[in-house]
Amino acid sequence: MRISKRLTALIFVLLVLSLAGCSSSTSAVKIKSSKDITFFVATDVHYLAESLTDKGEAYQKFISSDGRQLNYISEIVDAFSNDIKKKKADVLIVSGDLTTNGEKKSHLEFAKKLKKIEEGGTSVFVIPGNHDIMNPFARGFKDSNQYVVDYINEKNFEKIYKDFGYNEAISRDTNTLSYLASPSEDVWLLMLDTAQYKDNLEKNRPGLDGEINPGTLEWIKKCSDLAKKNNAQIIAVMHHNLIDHSESIKEGFTINNSTAVLQLFKNCGIKLVLSGHTHQQDIKSYSKDKYKVYDVVTSALVVYPQKYGVLKYSPKDGFDYSTSSVDVEGWAKEHAVKDENLNNFKVYSEEYYKAALYHNTINRFLMDDSATSDEAKLMAETSALIRTKYLGDTSMFDKQVIMNSQGYKLLTEFGAQKNLTRMLNSDNTGNNRLQIPVP
Ligand code: FE
Ligand code: MN
Numbered sequence: 001m002r003i004s005k006r007l008t009a010l011i012f013v014l015l016v017l018s019l020a021g022c023s024s025s026t027s028a029v030k031i032k033s034s035k036d037i038t039f040f041v042a043t044d045v046h047y048l049a050e051s052l053t054d055k056g057e058a059y060q061k062f063i064s065s066d067g068r069q070l071n072y073i074s075e076i077v078d079a080f081s082n083d084i085k086k087k088k089a090d091v092l093i094v095s096g097d098l099t100t101n102g103e104k105k106s107h108l109e110f111a112k113k114l115k116k117i118e119e120g121g122t123s124v125f126v127i128p129g130n131h132d133i134m135n136p137f138a139r140g141f142k143d144s145n146q147y148v149v150d151y152i153n154e155k156n157f158e159k160i161y162k163d164f165g166y167n168e169a170i171s172r173d174t175n176t177l178s179y180l181a182s183p184s185e186d187v188w189l190l191m192l193d194t195a196q197y198k199d200n201l202e203k204n205r206p207g208l209d210g211e212i213n214p215g216t217l218e219w220i221k222k223c224s225d226l227a228k229k230n231n232a233q234i235i236a237v238m239h240h241n242l243i244d245h246s247e248s249i250k251e252g253f254t255i256n257n258s259t260a261v262l263q264l265f266k267n268c269g270i271k272l273v274l275s276g277h278t279h280q281q282d283i284k285s286y287s288k289d290k291y292k293v294y295d296v297v298t299s300a301l302v303v304y305p306q307k308y309g310v311l312k313y314s315p316k317d318g319f320d321y322s323t324s325s326v327d328v329e330g331w332a333k334e335h336a337v338k339d340e341n342l343n344n345f346k347v348y349s350e351e352y353y354k355a356a357l358y359h360n361t362i363n364r365f366l367m368d369d370s371a372t373s374d375e376a377k378l379m380a381e382t383s384a385l386i387r388t389k390y391l392g393d394t395s396m397f398d399k400q401v402i403m404n405s406q407g408y409k410l411l412t413e414f415g416a417q418k419n420l421t422r423m424l425n426s427d428n429t430g431n432n433r434l435q436i437p438v439p
Contacts, residue, residue, distance in 0.1 A: 031090060031184035033231075034315050040089040040122070041309030041321075042080065043239070043276030044097040044300030046131065047073055049105035052140040052149060059141035067356040068302045069349055070100065072328070075342055076306055077113050079331035083324070085120045087310075091183045092122050094164075095276045095298075096129025096195070096239030101137040102206070104150040111160050123183050124164040127191045129239035129277065130208055133157055133177075134200040154197075165191055171223055175215040180223045187313055188227050190220065190270070192238040194255055208252040210240025210277075212261050224268035235311075236265065236273045242295040243284045248419075253278055266291045271436060272319060274311075279303050281323065281391070281431050294434060296321055304353035305346070305392045321434040350388060357384035368414060375410050382407025383420060390423040399424055 031037055048070050053059045055071070063070050084092060094114075099106040114124045138151040154177060158166050166172075169179035170188075177193035194210035212220070227234050236242075242258060242265070244250040255261060265273075271293050279300035286293050299307035306326040313319055328345035331337075341348040358380050365376035382405055389397050402408055402424060411417040 030182065031186075033185040035184065035186075036315075037091065037184050037187060037313040038087070038089050039091045039093055039235075039309075039311040039313070040084055040087075041093050041095070041274050041296075041298050041311055042301045043095040043274075043298050044129065044279055044302060045073070045077065045094065045110065046070065046097055046100045046300070046302045047077065047106045047110040048100040049103060049109040050074055051109075052103055052105055054142050056142065057144040058146050062139075062141060062146070064356070064359065067304065067353045067360075068300070069304065069306070069352060070302065071352075072342065072345075073302055074109075075331075075337075076301065076326055076328060077110070079328040080301065080306075080308065080326045081113060081117045081120070082331045082334070083308075083327055084117055084122050089122045089310075091189075092117055092124045093189065093237055093274060094124070094126045095237050095274055096127050097131045097276060097300075098126060098129065099132055101139060102132045102135030102151045103138040103140070104152050104156070105140075107132070107152055107157070107160050111164070114161075114164050118163060123168075125168075125181055125183070125189055125191055125237070126161050126164045127193050127237060127239060128157055128177055128195050128197075130195045130197070130206055130210065133195065134197040135206045136200060136204050137206060171219070171226070173216050173219045175213055175219070178216055178219070180226075182232065184313075185230075186232060186315060188223075188232045188234050190223055190234050190236045192216070192220075192236060194238045194240040209256055210238070210253075211256045212238075217260065217264055220264060221268065224270070228269075234268065234270050236270050238273065238275050239277050241275045241277060241297060242273045242293070243286050245278055245280070245282045245284055245295075245297060249278050249280070262286055262288075262293070265293055272296070274298065274309070276300065281307060281428075283321075283431050283434055294436065296434060298323070299391065301326070303391070304349045304388065306349065316438070317435075318438040319434070319436040323432045350392060353391070354384045354388040357387055365414075365416075371410075371414065378405075378407040379410050379414065379416065382411060383416070386420045386423050390426070390428065397424065 046068055098110055118124050134153055135151045138149050139146040140149045165179055165181055168181055170182050171180040179191050181189045194212055196207040196209055196211055200206050241254045244254050273295045275295055275297050278297050281299040282297045284295050298309040307323050309321055310324055311321045328342055332342040361383050362380040365371055365379045
């Protein structure tokens with residue numbers, strides 16, 4: 001009895017210390033109150049270290065099934081850091097899936113690039129995604145073979161990214177790699193580790209789904225209290241989604257205990273969540289009583305059209321989120337890069353993505369016995385075209401031409417047009433722009 005009382009008292013003291021302890025010891029330059037802030041928001045970089053691939057047969061096979069632009073991920077990140085420098089971002093947030101499959105070498109190489117971004121004057125904050133930690137799928141590629149390479153554990157992650165959140169944290173969750181950071185006096189970042197990697201080795205695969213465990217929920221409440229005391233607003237950042245983003249993308253994407261988390265966020269007054277994981281730009285909201293929260297999914301940096309979010313905060317106008325694409329072409333020209341694909345990156349990246357989608361869907365249409373192979377090709381082409389344009393610039397849609405096309409007519413006949421029609425009719429602006437005024 002006595003011991004448990006003492007223990008309780010000790011835990012209490014430790015908690016107070018962990019919450020209030022090191023806020024003055026942060027070396028990072030803090031943005032003073034009442035200043036405008038520009039946050040850059042990137043997610044799902046899926047970096048692959050250059051030394052892990054010879055770009056040979058096994059690698060080509062690995063990337064062909066996928067729309068991720070891994071061929072040029074190193075150049076994309078360099079061009080992105082060029083954008084960050086030019087546009088003078090105060091803060092860069094990367095919300096998980098930093099690496100392809102959690103390879104140690106990819107983490108180390110990506111962290112080096114983040115270091116350069118910080119040296120340019122932008123504070124970087126990262127959290128892990130479902131691919132980053134204890135991932136038994138970590139591989140390198142040589143000739144026609146994949147070979148097993150080192151992955152990392154939680155401790156390694158914290159060490160590799162110590163300069164990108166963990167050393168600056170004003171509070172650390174003891175259960176996960178979640179932390180609270182205060183890059184500015186007005187806006188704090190609640191960086192949540194929602195990935196479930198504890199059973200990965202046992203199951204011999206990385207877990208897909210996300211969750212916030214009960215201990216972390218309690219810690220979040222304390223973070224919120226601390227922020228309120230300091231008149232700071234909180235933005236929550238997590239890899240998995242808070243809210244369902246479509247009928248087909250929810251299980252394994254939206255956190256398993258979203259009802260409990262929504263309730264907690266409502267109590268805490270958290271209005272803005274930045275997430276990733278689906279690789280598709282999308283904004284959804286949830287309202288109850290007078291409370292409203294937005295879950296903003298930024299498109300994957302590795303996927304066409306290499307989008308990132310620009311979140312501006314001003315004490316007068318509140319938050320303004322919009323999207324932009326990495327200027328790879330501009331970077332290639334400035335650095336006199338010879339590669340034709342990089343000098344014409346917009347077209348190259350679009351064609352690459354469209355081709356990947358085509359290959360991914362053609363088999364599905366071929367499996368439908370009633371479709372001839374010509375019909376399957378036409379449907380796959382139209383489907384890939386609509387989905388690529390939807391990710392890119394919907395103003396480029398020539399809707400009438402697409403709807404009159406043979407492929408579209410066939411898709412309708414085969415009942416496979418529903419999702420595509422939605423994309424075709426959407427102007428997509430609402431997924432790329434959000435304003436949250438000061439209440
Ligand atoms: Fe991802
Ligand atoms: Mn993911």
